[in-house]
Amino acid sequence: MTPTVIAVAGPSGSGKTTWISQAIKEHDYNCIYLCPGCGEMPVDLARIGYCYPRVQVLSESQIPLLSALPQDTVIFLEIAFHIDLSLPFLSNLSCHRVAVLPADGGHSQWQTWADQLIPGNRFTEAAYAVTNPTNLWGTALKGQVFDSASLDELLKEITEGAYGNVQRLKGIFEIPDGRAFYIDFVQGREEIEYEELPIPRWLEGRPDRPSGIEVVGWQLNQAEITQTLLDSCLSEAAIEHYQQQYRTLTLDQEVTTA
Amino acid sequence: MKLAVISCIHANLAALEAVLSDIDRQRAEQIYCLGDLVGYGPYPNEVVERIRSLNIPTCQGCWDEDIVEGLNACECSYPSQLAEKRGRLAHEWTNQVLHPEVRDYLAQLPMTQRWGNLCFVHGSPNSQHEYLLPSMDGFAALERVLSTDADILFCGHTHVPYVRNLENVALTVTVRQPGQANTQQQFTTPLKRIVNAGSVGEPRHGRPNATYVLYDTDTTQVILREVPYDYQKTCEAIIDRGLPAVFAWRLARGMEFAERADDPSHVCQR
Numbered sequence: 001m002t003p004t005v006i007a008v009a010g011p012s013g014s015g016k017t018t019w020i021s022q023a024i025k026e027h028d029y030n031c032i033y034l035c036p037g038c039g040e041m042p043v044d045l046a047r048i049g050y051c052y053p054r055v056q057v058l059s060e061s062q063i064p065l066l067s068a069l070p071q072d073t074v075i076f077l078e079i080a081f082h083i084d085l086s087l088p089f090l091s092n093l094s095c096h097r098v099a100v101l102p103a104d105g106g107h108s109q110w111q112t113w114a115d116q117l118i119p120g121n122r123f124t125e126a127a128y129a130v131t132n133p134t135n136l137w138g139t140a141l142k143g144q145v146f147d148s149a150s151l152d153e154l155l156k157e158i159t160e161g162a163y164g165n166v167q168r169l170k171g172i173f174e175i176p177d178g179r180a181f182y183i184d185f186v187q188g189r190e191e192i193e194y195e196e197l198p199i200p201r202w203l204e205g206r207p208d209r210p211s212g213i214e215v216v217g218w219q220l221n222q223a224e225i226t227q228t229l230l231d232s233c234l235s236e237a238a239i240e241h242y243q244q245q246y247r248t249l250t251l252d253q254e255v256t257t258a
Numbered sequence: 259m260k261l262a263v264i265s266c267i268h269a270n271l272a273a274l275e276a277v278l279s280d281i282d283r284q285r286a287e288q289i290y291c292l293g294d295l296v297g298y299g300p301y302p303n304e305v306v307e308r309i310r311s312l313n314i315p316t317c318q319g320c321w322d323e324d325i326v327e328g329l330n331a332c333e334c335s336y337p338s339q340l341a342e343k344r345g346r347l348a349h350e351w352t353n354q355v356l357h358p359e360v361r362d363y364l365a366q367l368p369m370t371q372r373w374g375n376l377c378f379v380h381g382s383p384n385s386q387h388e389y390l391l392p393s394m395d396g397f398a399a400l401e402r403v404l405s406t407d408a409d410i411l412f413c414g415h416t417h418v419p420y421v422r423n424l425e426n427v428a429l430t431v432t433v434r435q436p437g438q439a440n441t442q443q444q445f446t447t448p449l450k451r452i453v454n455a456g457s458v459g460e461p462r463h464g465r466p467n468a469t470y471v472l473y474d475t476d477t478t479q480v481i482l483r484e485v486p487y488d489y490q491k492t493c494e495a496i497i498d499r500g501l502p503a504v505f506a507w508r509l510a511r512g513m514e515f516a517e518r519a520d521d522p523s524h525v526c527q528r
Contacts, residue, residue: 149339153341
């Protein structure tokens with residue numbers, strides 16, 4: 001007996017992580033989640049870790065540990081859109097292959113590869129026509145706290161094309177009141193989605209937990225995106241100023257409810 | 259008599275020329291300018307020279323004031339840290355390229371202009387920096403008009419044109435004095451209006467077109483004008499002259515170079 005491996009693939013923004021999250025929620029087995037090809041700190045890895053503390057998330061360098069896992073473990077392997085499915089690692093892997101694909105998306109490499117097809121997010125015709133974007137850019141933002149109004153503005157600029165054509169943006173951002181949000185945008189959807197992460201408020205200095213951003217698109221001006229992100233991050237003094245106020249507010253609320 | 263009221267040109271020469279041509283076609287006999295000749299855009303000296311050459315009565319805008327006196331912003335000037343960084347960058351750039359005689363001209367501009375029962379200001383009669391938003395409390399809006407002793411208050415600053423009629427207003431004032439009984443007085447005011455001229459060079463209505471207003475002193479009719487122009491010319495100049503490329507991107511979408519405050523109850527502390 002070996003652990004069950006479920007490999008999930010599909011185009012960017014089709015809903016692979018959403019499908020995996022649903023599967024994790026519906027069952028109580030021991031789970032491992034990993035996302036090969038996405039670097040050491042992909043946003044999805046952090047999000048799954050925050051939302052499902054019972055799931056063990058593994059970074060790419062921890063892949064060799066898979067062979068030593070208990071037999072009753074289920075491993076979810078999210079394969080990013082840009083990973084070649086004919087790689088020996090994937091073609092030799094004994095697993096159940098799931099492709100999450102947009103409805104009416106036409107024939108694709110994922111259909112040939114998969115054992116099971118799952119209907120995913122609908123793309124607009126224009127968005128589906130360009131499911132092979134050329135740029136995948138991301139950066140870790142651990143320790144950074146964003147001015148909330150600036151964050152809204154920069155997300156609007158990035159997703160509406162101020163720094164290149166964006167097909168997908170996802171990120172985890174810390175804000176001054178100590179909360180962290182998962183933010184998700186797929187071209188063709190009407191708006192950017194915000195989801196507060198179920199983690200404790202961080203009100204003591206720079207947050208020592210993972211956050212980051214990933215952008216998928218074409219002709220991305222990475223230097224300008226980076227500068228805009230930096231211009232929107234609060235200074236040490238500003239973070240301390242806000243946190244002091246929120247700590248006082250939290251204390252006041254605790255006194256009132258006691 | 260037909261008046262044209264223009265505001266918030268923000269160093270956008272192509273937009274100003276298009277509006278001046280439109281004013282000519284509409285046969286307006288007099289132009290008033292509500293300030294913000296400079297700031298964000300690539301042609302501050304040229305815009306000021308054009309306004310001066312036409313002898314247009316002009317109020318001092320918040321950017322005109324800041325470039326003379328230095329930045330001393332209230333929180334409503336910059337609703338986000340990003341807007342503040344961009345605003346400061348644009349201020350520094352303008353400060354560097356501005357000719358001394360242009361600076362002198364901006365320094366001597368008055369805060370208000372008058373013409374009969376009309377008053378012209380940039381932001382509000384209180385401050386070049388105060389926003390008279392269309393959703394502002396009715397009493398506060400009326401107070402701003404009454405303080406000028408005019409029937410129509412023309413303003414800019416918000417970059418979105420509007421007309422607000424304050425009609426059939428009945429005010430009750432209670433006077434309390436120590437040792438005396440309260441006294442009440444009632445007032446009614448005739449129709450008062452606030453007319454916002456929008457923005458020539460930095461629109462915020464979702465399209466790049468310039469806006470201004472026409473006012474007919476005989477019929478009291480107000481017409482909001484929206485004028486298309488070659489905004490790409492300004493976008494190219496923004497980049498060529500070393501201003502942030504995102505300014506060009508925002509201008510092309512009618513998004514304003516940096517977002518502004520939108521709290522109608524905020525009282526500017528500048």
